[in-house]
Amino acid sequence: FGIYSSSGELxxxxxxxxxxHEYLDATLFSSWNVDFLKLDCxxxxxxxxxxxxxxxxxxxxxxxxxxxxxxxxxxELILN
Numbered sequence: 744f745g746i747y748s749s750s751g752e753l754x755x756x757x758x759x760x761x762x763x764h765e766y767l768d769a770t771l772f773s774s775w776n777v778d779f780l781k782l783d784c785x786x787x788x789x790x791x792x793x794x795x796x797x798x799x800x801x802x803x804x805x806x807x808x809x810x811x812x813x814x815x816x817x818x819e820l821i822l823n
Contacts, residue, residue: 744776744777744778744779745777745778745779745780745781746772746775746777746779746780746781747780747781747782747783748760748761748768748780748781748782748783749761749762749782749783749784749785749786749787750762750765750782750783750784750787750792750793750796750797750800750815751783751784751785751786751787751792751796752786752787753785753786754783754785754786755783755785755786760785760786760787761782761796761800762787762792762796765796765799765800765802765803766799766802766803766806768803769800769803769804769806769807769811770803770807772807772811773807773808773809773811776809777811778810778811778812779811779812779813779814780800780804780811780812780813780814781813781814782800782813782814782815782816783816784796784815784816797815800813800815
């Protein structure tokens with residue numbers, strides 16, 4: 744099953760996001776047997792922070808005991 748989060752401090756719906764909690768959230772999602780993560784960049788306007796979060800999420804997911812596919816809103820990263 745899939746789950747949604749944001750790399751910012753809040754999600755687009757103003758729930759808590761994953762900023763600076765990437766490893767904790769990745770471990771939690773793995774323990775829930777999550778297969779897919781949809782990651783937005785809401786409430787994270789700094790492009791450098793978005794790039795940092797993308798790198799952190801990649802590292803956090805790669806060390807889990809299961810594969811979790813994720814889709815990240817990276818359009819600004821690609822365009823800049």
